[in-house]
Amino acid sequence: MPTIKDVALAAGCSTATVSRALAAPEKVTEATRQRVAAAIAQVGYSPNVAARNLRRSESKTIVVLLPDIANPFFSEIIAGLEEVAHRAGYQVLLGDCENDASRARGYFDLLPTNQADGIILMTTEVPRSLVQDRQASNNFPLVMACEYFDGLALPTVCIDNRLAAEKAVEYLLSLGHQRIATITGPRNNPICRDRILGYTSELERAGYPAPADWIAEGDFSFLAGYQQGRALLDRPEATRPTAVFCHSDEMAIGLLKAARDLNVQVPTELSVIGFDNIGFSEYCEPELTTISQPRDDIGRSAMRLLLDILAKKQVPLQQTLTTQLIVRDSTARCAQ
Amino acid sequence: MPTIKDVALAAGCSTATVSRALAAPEKVTEATRQRVAAAIAQVGYSPNVAARNLRRSESKTIVVLLPDIANPFFSEIIAGLEEVAHRAGYQVLLGDCENDASRARGYFDLLPTNQADGIILMTTEVPRSLVQDRQASNNFPLVMACEYFDGLALPTVCIDNRLAAEKAVEYLLSLGHQRIATITGPRNNPICRDRILGYTSELERAGYPAPADWIAEGDFSFLAGYQQGRALLDRPEATRPTAVFCHSDEMAIGLLKAARDLNVQVPTELSVIGFDNIGFSEYCEPELTTISQPRDDIGRSAMRLLLDILAKKQVPLQQTLTTQLIVRDSTARCAQ
DNA sequence: TGCTGTAATGTAATCCATTACATAAAAACA
DNA sequence: TGTTTTTATGTAATGGATTACATTACAGCA
Numbered sequence: 001m002p003t004i005k006d007v008a009l010a011a012g013c014s015t016a017t018v019s020r021a022l023a024a025p026e027k028v029t030e031a032t033r034q035r036v037a038a039a040i041a042q043v044g045y046s047p048n049v050a051a052r053n054l055r056r057s058e059s060k061t062i063v064v065l066l067p068d069i070a071n072p073f074f075s076e077i078i079a080g081l082e083e084v085a086h087r088a089g090y091q092v093l094l095g096d097c098e099n100d101a102s103r104a105r106g107y108f109d110l111l112p113t114n115q116a117d118g119i120i121l122m123t124t125e126v127p128r129s130l131v132q133d134r135q136a137s138n139n140f141p142l143v144m145a146c147e148y149f150d151g152l153a154l155p156t157v158c159i160d161n162r163l164a165a166e167k168a169v170e171y172l173l174s175l176g177h178q179r180i181a182t183i184t185g186p187r188n189n190p191i192c193r194d195r196i197l198g199y200t201s202e203l204e205r206a207g208y209p210a211p212a213d214w215i216a217e218g219d220f221s222f223l224a225g226y227q228q229g230r231a232l233l234d235r236p237e238a239t240r241p242t243a244v245f246c247h248s249d250e251m252a253i254g255l256l257k258a259a260r261d262l263n264v265q266v267p268t269e270l271s272v273i274g275f276d277n278i279g280f281s282e283y284c285e286p287e288l289t290t291i292s293q294p295r296d297d298i299g300r301s302a303m304r305l306l307l308d309i310l311a312k313k314q315v316p317l318q319q320t321l322t323t324q325l326i327v328r329d330s331t332a333r334c335a336q
Numbered sequence: 337m338p339t340i341k342d343v344a345l346a347a348g349c350s351t352a353t354v355s356r357a358l359a360a361p362e363k364v365t366e367a368t369r370q371r372v373a374a375a376i377a378q379v380g381y382s383p384n385v386a387a388r389n390l391r392r393s394e395s396k397t398i399v400v401l402l403p404d405i406a407n408p409f410f411s412e413i414i415a416g417l418e419e420v421a422h423r424a425g426y427q428v429l430l431g432d433c434e435n436d437a438s439r440a441r442g443y444f445d446l447l448p449t450n451q452a453d454g455i456i457l458m459t460t461e462v463p464r465s466l467v468q469d470r471q472a473s474n475n476f477p478l479v480m481a482c483e484y485f486d487g488l489a490l491p492t493v494c495i496d497n498r499l500a501a502e503k504a505v506e507y508l509l510s511l512g513h514q515r516i517a518t519i520t521g522p523r524n525n526p527i528c529r530d531r532i533l534g535y536t537s538e539l540e541r542a543g544y545p546a547p548a549d550w551i552a553e554g555d556f557s558f559l560a561g562y563q564q565g566r567a568l569l570d571r572p573e574a575t576r577p578t579a580v581f582c583h584s585d586e587m588a589i590g591l592l593k594a595a596r597d598l599n600v601q602v603p604t605e606l607s608v609i610g611f612d613n614i615g616f617s618e619y620c621e622p623e624l625t626t627i628s629q630p631r632d633d634i635g636r637s638a639m640r641l642l643l644d645i646l647a648k649k650q651v652p653l654q655q656t657l658t659t660q661l662i663v664r665d666s667t668a669r670c671a672q
Numbered sequence: 673t674g675c676t677g678t679a680a681t682g683t684a685a686t687c688c689a690t691t692a693c694a695t696a697a698a699a700a701c702a
Numbered sequence: 703t704g705t706t707t708t709t710a711t712g713t714a715a716t717g718g719a720t721t722a723c724a725t726t727a728c729a730g731c732a
Contacts (some may be wrong), residue, residue, distance in 0.1 A: 001448060003688060016710045019690055029710065049451050050390035051688035054717050059386065066393060069414055070615075075406030094430050096418065115385050117527065222619050253619050260621060279406075283558050283589050285596060285621045339718055350682045355720055365680065387718035390687050 080299025165198030225254025409555025456653030561590025603668035
């Protein structure tokens with residue numbers, strides 16, 4: 001591989017000039033710039049990134065931490081993240097922490113060692129201590145996306161989860177449902193708490209508060225939806241919920257299966273509403289009514305925010321994107 | 337950040353000794369090693385990776401190129417890849433090429449510039465020229481997984497696609513089906529050609545060759561399965577296939593939807609068999625019979641193979657893993 | 673004790689791009 | 703034309719770890 005020295009030789013100038021021609025063209029004569037450009041093409045030079053990183057103490061790498069790469073919900077967010085990052089000359093290092101604290105710590109440790117320039121955090125399943133002290137210094141290069149920590153003021157891109165849950169429940173109420181249950185994500189997760197809050201407040205406002213055991217805790221997976229679905233539906237029809245609001249499409253789809261197993265007709269006997277609008281939600285039976293999040297927008301915004309922080313720009317601390325209710329065939333007017 | 341100099345100072349030795357204590361402990365007295373270890377802990381040292389990479393001309397990074405991150409089929413493979421890579425001290429850089437040649441080229445260019453040490457290639461949607469000349473030199477750090485190029489002898493980890501297709505068709509034949517169609521992936525894709533070959537040869541062997549238009553080309557997506565499904569099913573029952581073998585679960589699920597739309601009962605009127613055994617296949621209606629690939633095994637094997645190549649070990653050129661037919665509810669004995 | 677061979681450690685060059693500082697060249701001005 | 707500014711370029715130090723080569727310490731043996 002040719003180095004900057006070879007280019008300098010070919011262009012008849014010093015390495016400093018070559019470097020400047022690349023990094024700060026305005027500091028160099030038009031003529032030299034062209035000579036350098038020609039020399040670069042001639043010798044086939046491309047800069048050694050390790051050397052540059054060493055000298056500049058940066059890595060042009062952004063770590064993206066998520067709980068589970070396999071979850072299709074994140075795919076589109078990642079696409080958005082990468083698009084913005086690549087355009088700005090950054091690479092994206094995907095980190096799956098699998099709820100493993102030591103793993104998360106490992107990724108955070110890339111920051112002080114200049115192996116990564118910033119972090120986008122899409123899970124709260126990391127030790128709070130890792131981010132705890134960062135909120136004060138508002139140029140710590142960390143952005144939260146989709147999720148957030150209670151009481152920590154970190155730059156965040158997410159939706160209004162409470163409002164989204166209210167929308168979902170409001171829609172079910174408008175269809176005449178009064179017995180509305182929910183299958184949630186982990187209850188210690190702030191966004192799930194927000195959704196639960198939206199769910200309960202909307203039901204109370206309407207005068208149909210839900211019994212405590214109609215708030216069933218899941219973990220966003222198919223299986224959780226299925227299991228909690230069976231528990232919710234396996235009782236006499238009169239005491240059964242007529243509608244269920246799920247915190248993920250996967251769980252909603254698990255619930256659909258539970259309903260089939262128990263011979264509960266969707267949507268005639270049971271309305272189901274999911275969350276996320278994953279690709280699959282259009283292909284299940286019946287097609288799933290769901291709350292759509294602007295996934296690629298979340299990704300793009302989060303990365304832009306982080307790059308702005310790295311560029312020492314002044315940034316807004318919170319960015320709230322809007323959700324959309326997508327009505328398909330898993331919801332219908334309440335029969336009773 | 338403390339550097340190796342600080343450690344040397346604290347341990348009362350030279351930087352060379354510190355470096356050796358870390359990289360080649362056997363070259364150093366037990367006593368010094370302990371002194372160095374203590375010094376490292378004391379000053380809180382961790383090596384500067386950029387400096388190391390620069391000196392060693394390596395990056396401890398493996399690029400994984402795939403056609404589409406969003407495809408759940410790859411998630412588990414990635415998990416396997418990462419597990420092995422991390423254990424060996426390597427990072428994984430995921431590259432989505434989205435059928436974009438220039439993007440793929442960009443990732444390949446990371447190799448000569450020492451930004452990446454090796455590539456795992458899981459798509460043939462890259463310019464053949466990028467790998468063309470590599471086959472001769474059997475220490476070019478590239479491993480193919482799942483896919484391969486016709487006529488290029490590159491280290492490869494994959495399944496026997498022809499055999500898998502034969503298994504699927506054989507199973508359908510054993511259920512009494514004689515009119516068996518297929519929805520394929522891109523026909524210029526070697527693994528799809530293998531599957532088509534398995535499909536046609538097995539049908540011919542049995543004496544029920546399929547008409548040309550029963551080999552419907554798709555692209556692995558839900559939508560393709562749906563559209564080709566409608567085309568296949570939208571004809572009088574007597575001239576319709578009674579079974580369809582799909583090259584992906586997503587397409588099979590798209591097909592299930594087409595069948596519902598056209599009022600074709602699965603499995604009584606139509607048997608459907610998918611490929612890949614994605615998580616979703618257990619939650620659709622009916623649950624999908626499918627061919628399962630050992631996904632995490634593929635990932636792990638591919639990464640091990642690549643690391644062996646990097647370690648200049650002698651490696652086998654081909655590694656073939658076995659598939660499994662998973663019978664669920666989308667297939668049944670032929671009614672006629 | 674003195675010599676030889678091996679093991680342990682140190683010195684300094686190296687990887688390559690960047691940039692502070694120095695110098696030379698050109699432009700601006702009197 | 704001579705002096706001052708400005709602009710362009712060069713020189714050399716720098717970032718931090720690794721490692722070839724040089725040196726020292728020590729064990730083994732006669």
